[in-house]
Amino acid sequence: MGFFDQLAKLFQPKTPDFSFWVKVKCSRCGEVLTTRVNLANDLSSDYSDNPNADTYYCRKVIVGDKLCFQKIEVELNFNSKRRLINREISGGEFVDD
Template identity: 50%
Template sequence: MGFFKKFSNLVSSPDKQREDFGYWVTVRCDRCGEIIRARIDLHNDLSINYGDKGRVTYFSRKVLTGEKRCFQRIEIEMTFNKKRSLVNRQISGGQFVDKK
């Protein structure tokens, strides 16, 4: 009984659970102005880098394209520290849009 209850809880909220490990980024295409949102999966989309003195950072690179008729490729590169907080980011082909 206990097992089935737990199992159904997991099934009913998979998105919510995954959301906790996602970092959302919003960009604006330089060419057409479209706003594109992308999710970085902090578990699957990051590659680990071992720096000096055992310093660990995570790196993610993504290429985004809009849904309109625009073939602009927007490349984003993001670096996270070992707590998976964003420490550096770069973009080409678009601009980061920060919500305030």
Template identity: 40%
Template sequence: MGFFDRLRKAFAGGGSAPADANFYWVYAQCRRCGEPLKGRIDLRNDPSQSDEGDAWIVRKGLVGTGARRCFQTVEVTLTFDLNKKNVTDSEVTGGKLISQEEYNALLSQPAEAEQPGSE
């Protein structure tokens, strides 16, 4: 039993799946309404090479769901190195970049403090 547990753990913890390597998730928070936003960047198609040819630039517009009656676009500009592995520069208008952890934390925060009507 313990053997299979270890085996499963080895597979689960073996880094990201190859299919996901082509995608980069960007997380941001709208400055106006505070809504957490995320967008998927296709590293194969979305980036365009910089004028100097030494970096890849991606522009992504993130729009909220409208649940907070805010339709502001958060414009994210990311600069990747030539390997498209690392973000070397970032610029955001209308909000700020956040981590995946912050995104999840904001998502789990109820918009209004409401008591769950259990029992």
């Protein structure tokens, strides 16, 4: 990295961390998979139950790298502050560190 790149980086405004990591374990082969949710881009407004809701919704399908091909479906609900309030999974289980 050149000097000016470093300088530019130094003066970059700090961007908030919009990454939300989901760690799941495949129910078929036991493989542990991690996927990233971009809280700035990947969430959609959740109007399904309540038109005034200011909550967000994200659905991810995770497929393992190995030869299992099990689809793990993850559904996440976030509140208006983009904090996780509910989660559901099929095809696997959540792994909490």
